[in-house]
Amino acid sequence: MHRITVIGGGFAGLTAAVTAAEAGAKVTMYEAHHTLGGRARTAEGPYKTNEGPHALYNGGPHWVWLRQRDLIGPLAPIPPLEAARLRLRHKGVLRRTPPFAMLKLLRPGARQAPVDVDFMTWATEQAGEEGARAAAHYSAVALFHHDPGSLSAAFVQERLRRATKLPPEAHYPRGGWASVIDRMAARAWNLGVRMETLSRVITLPTDTPVVVATSLDAARRLLGDDSLTWAGGRTALIDLAVRTRRGDAFAVSDLDSPGWLERFTAQDRSLAPAGEQLIQGQIPIAPHETKADGIARAEQLLDLAFEGWRGRVTWRREAVANGRTGAVDLPGTSWRDRPAVDRGDGVYLAGDQVAAPGVLSEVSFNSALTAVSLALGRNALDLKRA
Numbered sequence: 001m002h003r004i005t006v007i008g009g010g011f012a013g014l015t016a017a018v019t020a021a022e023a024g025a026k027v028t029m030y031e032a033h034h035t036l037g038g039r040a041r042t043a044e045g046p047y048k049t050n051e052g053p054h055a056l057y058n059g060g061p062h063w064v065w066l067r068q069r070d071l072i073g074p075l076a077p078i079p080p081l082e083a084a085r086l087r088l089r090h091k092g093v094l095r096r097t098p099p100f101a102m103l104k105l106l107r108p109g110a111r112q113a114p115v116d117v118d119f120m121t122w123a124t125e126q127a128g129e130e131g132a133r134a135a136a137h138y139s140a141v142a143l144f145h146h147d148p149g150s151l152s153a154a155f156v157q158e159r160l161r162r163a164t165k166l167p168p169e170a171h172y173p174r175g176g177w178a179s180v181i182d183r184m185a186a187r188a189w190n191l192g193v194r195m196e197t198l199s200r201v202i203t204l205p206t207d208t209p210v211v212v213a214t215s216l217d218a219a220r221r222l223l224g225d226d227s228l229t230w231a232g233g234r235t236a237l238i239d240l241a242v243r244t245r246r247g248d249a250f251a252v253s254d255l256d257s258p259g260w261l262e263r264f265t266a267q268d269r270s271l272a273p274a275g276e277q278l279i280q281g282q283i284p285i286a287p288h289e290t291k292a293d294g295i296a297r298a299e300q301l302l303d304l305a306f307e308g309w310r311g312r313v314t315w316r317r318e319a320v321a322n323g324r325t326g327a328v329d330l331p332g333t334s335w336r337d338r339p340a341v342d343r344g345d346g347v348y349l350a351g352d353q354v355a356a357p358g359v360l361s362e363v364s365f366n367s368a369l370t371a372v373s374l375a376l377g378r379n380a381l382d383l384k385r386a
Contacts, residue, residue, distance in 0.1 A: 002026065002376055003208040007201045007222070010038020012350040012364035013213035014184040015062075018069075019372045020211075021191035028208075029193055032200040036185050039324060040361075042176030047315055048271040049239045052144070052282045052325070053262050054177050055170035059162060060358055062365035071183045074174045076268035078250070083168075085250035085266075087305055090134060092256065094304050098138070099255070101131025105157075106164055113153035116332045120149030133255075135160055140258030142359055144233035144325035146284040148258060155329040162359050172267050204347065209375035213350040213368060215324065216339065223347065228339050230353045231330060232323035233284055236294025240279040241272050241315035242306065248277065249305035254297070259283040261301050276314055279306070282321075291320045326360055327353040335363070341370045348375055 002025040006017045009031030017029045035041060043049045056063070056072070066072045087094045104110070104127040113122050119139075123132030136149035142159040145151065162169055173180050188195065201222065204210055212219045220228035238261075251262040261281035265272050272278040281301070283294035295318055302309050327338055338355040341348050348371035352360065356367035 004028075004372070004375055005030070005205050005208045005210045006213055007210060008038065008213035008218075008351075009033070009036035009185075009195065009197070010213060010364070011040045011181070011184075011361055012352070012368045013038070013211070014181065014188060015065075015365050015368035016211045016213055016350055016372050017188045017193045017195075018184060018191065019369060020376065021188060021193050023372070023376055025372075025376060027188075027191075027193045029188070029195050030199040030201050031195070031197045034198050036195070036197065037178060037181040040177040040181050042178030042181075046273050047239070047241050047278055048176045048178075049278065049280060049317070050177050051319075052235065052237045052321060053141075053260060053264075053280050055172060056177075056180070057162060057169040057359060057362065058171055059165070059169045060362035060365070062358075062362055065365065066180070069187060071180060071187060072171075072173060073179050073183055076172045076174045078168075078172075078267045082250045082263075082266040085248075087249045087252045088138075088255050089252060089301060089304060090255040094249075094252070099130055099134050101127045102134040102138070102255075104131055105135045105160065113157040115152050115154045115329075115334050117153050118150050118331045119153040119156035122153035123149075137255050137258045138253050139163060140284055141253060141260045141282075143258075143328060144235045144282060144284055144321070145328050146234065146258060146286040146289070150330075152329045152331045152333060154334065159359055172264070174268055175270055176268075209346040209348065211348050211350055211368070211371045211375065212343075213364075213371075216351060216353040217323065219349060219351070223343065225343070228349075230327045230338050232353065233321075233325045233328060234287065234323065235321045235325055236283045236285050236291050236298065237319045237321055238279075238281045238283070238295055238298045239315075239317040240281075240302075240309070240313060241276045242279065242309050242312040243314060244275055244277050245306075245308065245312065247307070252301050252305045254301060257297065259297055259301060261298065261305065282325075285320075291318060294320075326363060341367055342374050346375070348372075
C-alpha cells in the first residue's frame with residue numbers, strides 16, 4: 001500500500017487526501033490550525049462569514065468531482081428578484097446595465113485574447129478605453145487585484161467570461177463553505193485518512209511522498225526554496241451585518257475602480273440572525289495603499305447601494321488579505337509558468353498559486369489531483385473518475 005503525507009488541511013489538502021485514499025493509499029494529513037478548511041473556513045457564531053466573498057463555480061472540474069461524491073450538499077439559489085438587484089457603479093452613479101462598449105468584450109464570438117499583451121491594451125483595441133476599463137474592473141470579482149488591466153489579457157478574459165456567464169456559474173453552499181469542508185473531512189475520515197490538527201510540520205518526512213498543500217509563502221519557508229514566489233493580490237475585506245431594509249442591492253460591482261460588495265443573506269438567510277443582513281465586500285488595494293483606503297472605497301459603495309446603512313449596523317469586521325487570493329498572471333506568463341507541482345525527491349505542491357489551470361479554487365483542485373497522480377504514478381484522469 002502506498003503511503004502519502006499531506007501538509008495542509010484546506011481545500012487543496014482535503015482534495016489530495018480524499019483522492020489518494022480513494023486510490024488505496026494510506027494518508028496522513030497535518031494541519032497547523034485547530035480546524036480544517038484554510039481559506040475556506042466559515043466563521044462560527046451568529047454571523048457565518050467566509051474569508052472574503054466566496055462562491056463555487058459550476059463550470060470547473062471540481063464541481064463534477066464534488067457532485068459525484070455528494071460533497072457539495074444543499075445550495076442556496078439566488079432568488080430571481082434578488083438577482084435583478086445587481087448594481088454597477090459607473091461614472092459615480094449606480095446603473096442596472098454595463099456600458100455598451102463593455103458588452104463588446106462579452107460577445108460569444110469575441111476574439112481570444114493574447115497571453116503576452118496586457119488586458120487594458122488589448123481590450124481598448126477591441127472596445128475602446130471606456131469599455132476596456134469597465135470590463136477590467138468588473139473582472140476583479142474573480143481576481144482580487146488592484147489593477148486587472150495590467151495583467152495578461154488571456155488571464156483576465158477567462159475570468160471575465162466566467163464571471164459574466166449566463167446563467168451564472170457562481171453557486172453558494174448553504175451555511176457557507178465550511179459545510180463543504182465538513183463533508184470533505186467526513187469522507188476523508190471514512191476512507192481512513194489520519195487527520196492531525198494543531199500539528200505544524202517544520203521538517204519534511206523522508207519515508208513517504210509529500211503533498212505540500214499550503215500557501216506559497218508557507219511552502220517556501222518549509223522547503224527552503226526561494227524560487228517559490230508568484231504575483232498575487234492585496235485586498236481590503238469588510239464584513240457587515242445590518243438591520244434588514246427592503247430595497248437594498250443584492251450586489252454592487254464598481255466599474256470605476258476594482259471592488260465588489262455582496263449581500264450573502266439574499267440567498268442564504270442562515271448566515272445572520274433573523275432581521276439582519278450579512279454583507280461582505282472585497283476592495284483590491286495597491287501596494288502603497290492602506291486598509292483604510294480600501295475601506296473608504298467600500299463605504300462609498302455602501303452609501304450608494306444600502307441607504308442608511310450606517311445607522312443599521314449591528315456588527316462589523318475589517319481585514320486585509322495579502323497575497324492570499326490566488327495567483328495572477330502578468331503579460332507573457334500563464335499558469336504553466338508558476339511554480340511546478342513536482343518539486344523532485346517525492347515532494348509535490350498543491351494550492352491556488354501553482355502551475356495548474358482554472359479559476360480561483362479550481363487551481364487548488366487541479367493541482368491537488370496532479371500532485372496525487374504524480375505521487376502514486378497514476379493517471380490524473382483515472383483518479384478524477386475514481
